Amino acid sequence: MTAKPSCAAPDTDAIVVGAGFAGLYLIHRLKSAGLRIRVFEAAPDLGGTWYWNRYPGARVDVPSLDYMFSFDPDWRGDWQWSEKYATQPEILRYLNHVADKHDLRRHITFDTRVERAWWDDDLSVWHVCTQHDPDITARFLVMATGCLSMPKEIDIDGVDLFTGDVFLTSRWPHEPVDFTGKRVAVVGTGSSGVQSIPVIARDARQVVVFQRTPTFSIAASIGPVPADKLEKLSADEAAYRLAARTSQAGVPVERSQTMTAGVSAVDRIKRYEEIWQKGELIETLNVFADLMTNPDANEQFAEFIRDKIRSTVDDPQTAAALCPSGFPFGAKRPCLDSGYYATYNLPHVSLVDLRATPIRQVTAAGIDTTDESFDFDAIVFATGFDALTGALAAVDIRGRDSVALKDKWADGPSTYLGLMTSGFPNLFMITGPGSPSVLSNMVVSIEQHVDWVVDCINALSRDGFEVIEPTAQAEAGWMTHLADSAAVTLFPNANSWYVGANVPGKPQVFLPYPAGVDFYGAACAEVVARDYLGFIRSGPAGSRCNDGVVRRLQPDAQMVLDQMAALNLPPLESMSVADARAFYAFSRAALPLGPEVGAVEDGVLPGAGGDLAYRLYRPAGPGPHPIVVHFHGGGFVIGDATTDGSLCRDICVRTDAIVISVDYRHAPEHRFPAAVDDGLAAVRWIADNAAALGGEPGRLVVCGWSSGANIAAVVCQLARDTGGPDIAGQVLLTPATDWGATLPSHIENAAGYGLTTALVRWFCDYYVDPADRGDPRSSPLRAADLSGLPPAVVVTCQFDPVRDEGDEYAAALAAAGVPTRHIRARGHTHDSLTMVDLVVSGAPVRAETTDALRRLIAPPAAAATG
Ligand SMILES: Cc1cc2nc3c(=O)[nH]c(=O)nc-3n(C[C@H](O)[C@H](O)[C@H](O)COP(=O)(O)OP(=O)(O)OC[C@H]3O[C@@H](n4cnc5c(N)ncnc54)[C@H](O)[C@@H]3O)c2cc1C
Numbered sequence: 001m002t003a004k005p006s007c008a009a010p011d012t013d014a015i016v017v018g019a020g021f022a023g024l025y026l027i028h029r030l031k032s033a034g035l036r037i038r039v040f041e042a043a044p045d046l047g048g049t050w051y052w053n054r055y056p057g058a059r060v061d062v063p064s065l066d067y068m069f070s071f072d073p074d075w076r077g078d079w080q081w082s083e084k085y086a087t088q089p090e091i092l093r094y095l096n097h098v099a100d101k102h103d104l105r106r107h108i109t110f111d112t113r114v115e116r117a118w119w120d121d122d123l124s125v126w127h128v129c130t131q132h133d134p135d136i137t138a139r140f141l142v143m144a145t146g147c148l149s150m151p152k153e154i155d156i157d158g159v160d161l162f163t164g165d166v167f168l169t170s171r172w173p174h175e176p177v178d179f180t181g182k183r184v185a186v187v188g189t190g191s192s193g194v195q196s197i198p199v200i201a202r203d204a205r206q207v208v209v210f211q212r213t214p215t216f217s218i219a220a221s222i223g224p225v226p227a228d229k230l231e232k233l234s235a236d237e238a239a240y241r242l243a244a245r246t247s248q249a250g251v252p253v254e255r256s257q258t259m260t261a262g263v264s265a266v267d268r269i270k271r272y273e274e275i276w277q278k279g280e281l282i283e284t285l286n287v288f289a290d291l292m293t294n295p296d297a298n299e300q301f302a303e304f305i306r307d308k309i310r311s312t313v314d315d316p317q318t319a320a321a322l323c324p325s326g327f328p329f330g331a332k333r334p335c336l337d338s339g340y341y342a343t344y345n346l347p348h349v350s351l352v353d354l355r356a357t358p359i360r361q362v363t364a365a366g367i368d369t370t371d372e373s374f375d376f377d378a379i380v381f382a383t384g385f386d387a388l389t390g391a392l393a394a395v396d397i398r399g400r401d402s403v404a405l406k407d408k409w410a411d412g413p414s415t416y417l418g419l420m421t422s423g424f425p426n427l428f429m430i431t432g433p434g435s436p437s438v439l440s441n442m443v444v445s446i447e448q449h450v451d452w453v454v455d456c457i458n459a460l461s462r463d464g465f466e467v468i469e470p471t472a473q474a475e476a477g478w479m480t481h482l483a484d485s486a487a488v489t490l491f492p493n494a495n496s497w498y499v500g501a502n503v504p505g506k507p508q509v510f511l512p513y514p515a516g517v518d519f520y521g522a523a524c525a526e527v528v529a530r531d532y533l534g535f536i537r538s539g540p541a542g543s544r545c546n547d548g549v550v551r552r553l554q555p556d557a558q559m560v561l562d563q564m565a566a567l568n569l570p571p572l573e574s575m576s577v578a579d580a581r582a583f584y585a586f587s588r589a590a591l592p593l594g595p596e597v598g599a600v601e602d603g604v605l606p607g608a609g610g611d612l613a614y615r616l617y618r619p620a621g622p623g624p625h626p627i628v629v630h631f632h633g634g635g636f637v638i639g640d641a642t643t644d645g646s647l648c649r650d651i652c653v654r655t656d657a658i659v660i661s662v663d664y665r666h667a668p669e670h671r672f673p674a675a676v677d678d679g680l681a682a683v684r685w686i687a688d689n690a691a692a693l694g695g696e697p698g699r700l701v702v703c704g705w706s707s708g709a710n711i712a713a714v715v716c717q718l719a720r721d722t723g724g725p726d727i728a729g730q731v732l733l734t735p736a737t738d739w740g741a742t743l744p745s746h747i748e749n750a751a752g753y754g755l756t757t758a759l760v761r762w763f764c765d766y767y768v769d770p771a772d773r774g775d776p777r778s779s780p781l782r783a784a785d786l787s788g789l790p791p792a793v794v795v796t797c798q799f800d801p802v803r804d805e806g807d808e809y810a811a812a813l814a815a816a817g818v819p820t821r822h823i824r825a826r827g828h829t830h831d832s833l834t835m836v837d838l839v840v841s842g843a844p845v846r847a848e849t850t851d852a853l854r855r856l857i858a859p860p861a862a863a864a865t866g
Pocket of ligand 1: 023051115144149192394441
């Protein structure tokens, strides 16, 4: 690409749209960077959310000390919060105070809505049209228009007919509203409804709440700023703020590492009670590590909250209607309230369940449902927002080739990091879709985005560029990562505004980034550290395209790797064999146990050189069952019959088969071919004793992971060549199949993904002499003939050093006429599929694998039909 002519003098360097938290911090940073700016705000004054949402009871639901700018270290001298959760007037006062202190206001043009913006490719500038100015040019356009600033249209007939007062919580009047003695309807029970209902009920003569979907609400501990929190912040403010920026949700709370099933029932309830008493939203969502990934864990907590509702609300019918069901706790934004549920015990407050009796229309006198006519003096609509994309889509933004942003996003927004979108150069979004935004303490996310944008603009000019835009590949990669991150959570399992379900006709995709502020911040920082990975930059210095994808691993597989890296452990291959075995056994035992099975039985069976321990996992239902003989992973050196426990449990539950995990002799004490000799002996013994074990003779599959998959593959070859037994199928998870070759994955995935190529070599040296590495009993891929082997399921993982060995074995089996199902696990590592309930993204791969396995062991009639 050649350098473009530059626009000699755009009217200004940057145009900022919006003057809430984001706009204000942008002014501060952009001015400090020496840029000329124009800022347009549709409202008559600053504050954004806190300007517009003045309804009774409006207050922040993360602690005020966390919900404030961190850029001003001297704030304590001139600002104190009066409450733990500040009310709207106090937050608005705070924002005005910051604006005045840092002289931000004079840059803002109020009462001015930005209506259109279009990119001029010849001059590399944005043209912006407002209500008052037809065309202002700027190098950069920054949309600080807010995630929750575009009220949802009221989709109820007849509102114009109503002769009383109509209020929208998100556009509340500035004059005091007096409900004393009035009959008031409140429509909507999201955050604004839940906050306003108890306050309206204090004055009103009658309050009728119209509820479409009940919400989970946590009782807030309203009161003064907690002394211990202030003390912690004062002791080391920089550390406190850093802890917030590197936390899951933007408040300094460490991610819970405890799984719900990891504690006793008594301790679980105790923990629930503690968190309930604390009354903090983000801490509640962190009650256990698997709250938002494990449906059972979530349901237990949801039921705890329902119990709280039932024990607070006197009327059982009202309580039942207020109990949310049919979606996980947290998947719709939970609320923080002050006496919400108890309000329904007041004699003048009642609830109308719109799922039972929908609103027919608003009338001159009030509201008609399918069941009843109500008369009101006032109706309050707390009906929410067209979240995340609404304010962006309301501006007619045209990028390259006049493509409209609305059209590009017709099927849902597509962004890189939630910061930019391809085809729209120099257009930045603050807390845009695809970033943590509404799933975080937004002030922290706003500051992180503003810092990233301003640093980016500075870096462009430093490096002689004027234009920046994400590549299509980087953006597609981020969208895949976003979808992967959502898929491992329960967030998408609700018709919430997180997925756009509250706005008729809006495409339903999960909008915010759910893996956390910490992981998100790390990705943004990595993009910069890798020289703006995924961006094209151009200007007088020419053009540079640094294409690539910043996150390719499954998010939970990445988290496990990050946690392991943080421990800074010595590599396994630097340990003695004894230490490596002890460490491996310890780390595998620390994994979640896996699902409940009918029974777990330990035993011994005769191997080729003595007794071998086995652990048998029996399904809960009546037998006889098919049998899966499983060989554990561990490079022939480490591991035992118990170390693949959660994987075996998972296979047992998913297939209704008995899974027998058999140990085998390990190197270096017992080198090749001891392990495969034991494997064959074990399979023969199990086949002979199938009935006594509760199994169904003739329905036996061998399975293995890693080195265990090598044994399974070799056993199938030996059984074919040396007189049985009959094996119905082989399931090879990330198999090692060729010790002799060097394949691309050995190099590409040599380090950084758990199993390293160095460790594979360490295992290999202990297990098999160089002279034996071409022997098909050590390298099954080297077998001269693979025909006639049992049908195979081969699973290979993208980020695994031995991936290509598995790929080649699957291809070779298929070429030899063996029915072969090859499952390629995108974004997974050698180990991640075995981490049941920890790496949740492995579940669909295991489901696909065990579906195929089930077909291998299906009774003949069922197998024939499908
Ligand atoms: C009732 C309510 C309670 C909330 N509570 C919390 C909370 O407890 N914790 C939390 O983290 N977050 C909360 N939020 C989210 C809140 O929106 C953010 O915390 C934060 O205030 C957003 O700041 P912002 O500057 O990004 O956007 P906003 O504050 O929404 O400001 C955007 C501004 O852009 C202006 N604008 C939009 N389009 C245009 C245009 N085309 N032309 C000109 N101006 C335009 C709007 O008028 C608005 O003033 C809450 C939101 C609401 C609605």
